[in-house]
Amino acid sequence: MTKVETSERLVHVPLGERSYDILIGPGLMARAGGEISTRIKGRRAAIVTDENVGARYLDGLMDSLQTDGIEAVSVTLPAGEKTKSFDYLTKVCDVLLEARIERNDTVIALGGGVIGDLTGFAAGIVRRGVRFVQIPTSLLSQVDSSVGGKTGINARQGKNLIGIFNQPDLVLADTDVLDTLSEREFRAGYAEVAKYGLIDKPDFFEWLEKNWRDVFAGGAARIEAIAVSCQAKADVVAADERENGRRALLNLGHTFGHALEAATQYDSSRLVHGEGVSIGMVLAHRFSARMNLVSPDLADRVEAHLKAVGLPTRMDQIPGELPPTDVLMDAIAQDKKVKSGKLTFILTRGLGQSFVADDVPASEVQRFIEEMRPS
Numbered sequence: 001m002t003k004v005e006t007s008e009r010l011v012h013v014p015l016g017e018r019s020y021d022i023l024i025g026p027g028l029m030a031r032a033g034g035e036i037s038t039r040i041k042g043r044r045a046a047i048v049t050d051e052n053v054g055a056r057y058l059d060g061l062m063d064s065l066q067t068d069g070i071e072a073v074s075v076t077l078p079a080g081e082k083t084k085s086f087d088y089l090t091k092v093c094d095v096l097l098e099a100r101i102e103r104n105d106t107v108i109a110l111g112g113g114v115i116g117d118l119t120g121f122a123a124g125i126v127r128r129g130v131r132f133v134q135i136p137t138s139l140l141s142q143v144d145s146s147v148g149g150k151t152g153i154n155a156r157q158g159k160n161l162i163g164i165f166n167q168p169d170l171v172l173a174d175t176d177v178l179d180t181l182s183e184r185e186f187r188a189g190y191a192e193v194a195k196y197g198l199i200d201k202p203d204f205f206e207w208l209e210k211n212w213r214d215v216f217a218g219g220a221a222r223i224e225a226i227a228v229s230c231q232a233k234a235d236v237v238a239a240d241e242r243e244n245g246r247r248a249l250l251n252l253g254h255t256f257g258h259a260l261e262a263a264t265q266y267d268s269s270r271l272v273h274g275e276g277v278s279i280g281m282v283l284a285h286r287f288s289a290r291m292n293l294v295s296p297d298l299a300d301r302v303e304a305h306l307k308a309v310g311l312p313t314r315m316d317q318i319p320g321e322l323p324p325t326d327v328l329m330d331a332i333a334q335d336k337k338v339k340s341g342k343l344t345f346i347l348t349r350g351l352g353q354s355f356v357a358d359d360v361p362a363s364e365v366q367r368f369i370e371e372m373r374p375s
C-alpha cells in the first residue's frame with residue numbers, strides 16, 4: 001500500500017478491476033519508478049511528452065524509472081492543442097510499436113491534457129491496450145484530464161470527436177511542477193476547478209471566491225483545491241463512467257467552449273481549453289437566465305469571479321475574427337451529448353445547481369449567440 005506523506009493526498013477512483021489511485025503532492029516525480037513498479041509488472045516504459053515539459057522533467061523521470069529497474073524510451077511532441085491530431089496519434093503508435101512495448105509494459109503521459117488525451121488513446125489501441133500511467137503537469141491535467149479515462153484527439157468537425165474511454169493505472173500529480181507553468185495556463189486550469197463548484201458544490205465555489213489567491217500562490221490551499229477537484233471528478237466517474245447520465249455535468253461550459261475552440265482552429269495563441277470553458281460557463285449561466293431558470297445576478301457573480309482571476313469571460317476577448325454563428329452552430333450540432341438530433345446543454349437553477357438539459361431548442365441557442373457575440 002502506498003505510504004501517503006502528510007503533505008500528500010490520495011484520491012481513489014473505485015472502478016472495480018479498473019480502479020486506480022491519484023497521488024497528489026510535492027516530490028512525486030522522483031518516486032515515479034517505485035510507485036509504478038508496485039503496480040505494473042513490466043520492466044519497460046515509453047514516455048510521451050511535449051517540448052516544454054520534456055525539457056524540464058523528462059530526465060528526472062527517466063532517472064526515477066531507471067532507479068527501479070525500468071528501462072524507458074521517450075518521444076517529445078510539439079506543445080499545444082494542434083498536437084491532438086491523427087498525425088501525432090500515428091507518430092506515438094509507431095514509437096510504441098517500434099519499441100516493442102508489450103501489454104504489461106507502461107506507457108507514461110508526461111504533460112498536460114493534450115499529451116494525456118493523445119497518449120491515453122494510443123495506449124488504448126496499440127496491441128488493443130497496454131498499461132498506462134498519467135503524470136499530469138498542468139493544473140488542468142492535475143484536476144481534470146488525467147482522471148476519468150476520456151482520451152482522444154480533435155477532428156476538423158469538433159473537439160475530442162475521436163477517442164475511447166481508457167482509464168489509467170495510476171495518476172501521479174506532482175504539485176512541484178506547477179511552479180514552472182505559465183500564469184495563463186494556470187488560470188486556464190483554474191476554470192475547471194471553479195467548474196466543480198458551479199456543478200454541485202456551492203460551498204467550494206464560495207471557498208474559491210475567498211481563497212483563490214492562496215490557490216494561485218501555492219501551498220496548502222492549492223493542494224486542497226486539487227484534491228477537492230479530483231475527488232469531485234472521481235465521484236462522478238465512479239457513478240457514471242461512460243457518461244450515460246450524471247457525468248455530462250462535467251461538461252458545464254463545454255458545449256459553447258468546444259465550439260469556440262473549433263472556431264479558432266485549436267490555435268492555442270487565440271484560445272486554450274480552459275479559457276473556452278470559462279467563456280462557456282458564463283454563457284451557460286447567461287443562457288439559463290434567458291430561459292428564466294435563474295436570476296441574471298448569478299451569471300454576473302460567476303463572471304465577476306472568473307474575471308477577477310484573469311480569465312476571459314466573453315467572446316469578444318478572443319483575439320481575431322470569430323466565424324459566422326452558423327459555423328458555431330455546426331460545431332454545437334457535432335457535440336457528443338446530442339441525442340436524436342436534439343441539443344444538450346448543462347444549465348443551472350442556482351449556484352451549484354447545474355443540471356442536464358437535453359432538449360434545448362437550437363433556434364434559442366442561435367439567437368442567444370447572435371446577441372452575445374462581438375458584432
Ligand SMILES: NC(=O)c1ccc[n+]([C@@H]2O[C@H](COP(=O)([O-])OP(=O)(O)OC[C@H]3O[C@@H](n4cnc5c(N)ncnc54)[C@H](O)[C@@H]3O)[C@@H](O)[C@H]2O)c1
Nearest residue numbers: 052079080112113114137138140144145150177180181273
Ligand atoms: N480527458 C479529459 O477528461 C479532459 C479534461 C479536461 C481537458 N481535456 C483536454 O486537455 C487539453 C488541455 O489541457 P492543458 O490545459 O493541460 O493543455 P496542454 O496540454 O496544452 O498544456 C498547456 C501548456 O502548458 C505547458 N506545460 C504543461 N505542464 C507544464 C509545466 N509543468 N511547466 C511548464 N509548462 C508546462 C504545455 O507544454 C503546454 O504548452 C484540451 O485538449 C482538453 O480538451 C481533457
Ligand SMILES: O=C(O)C(=O)C[C@@H](O)[C@H](O)[C@H](O)COP(=O)(O)O
Nearest residue numbers: 144148150159160247250251254336
Ligand atoms: O471528464 C468529463 O466527462 C468531462 O466532461 C471533463 C471536461 O472538462 C473535459 O474537457 C472533457 O474532455 C470534455 O468531454 P467531451 O466528452 O465533451 O470531450
Ligand SMILES: [Zn+2]
Nearest residue numbers: 192254273277
Ligand atoms: Zn474541460
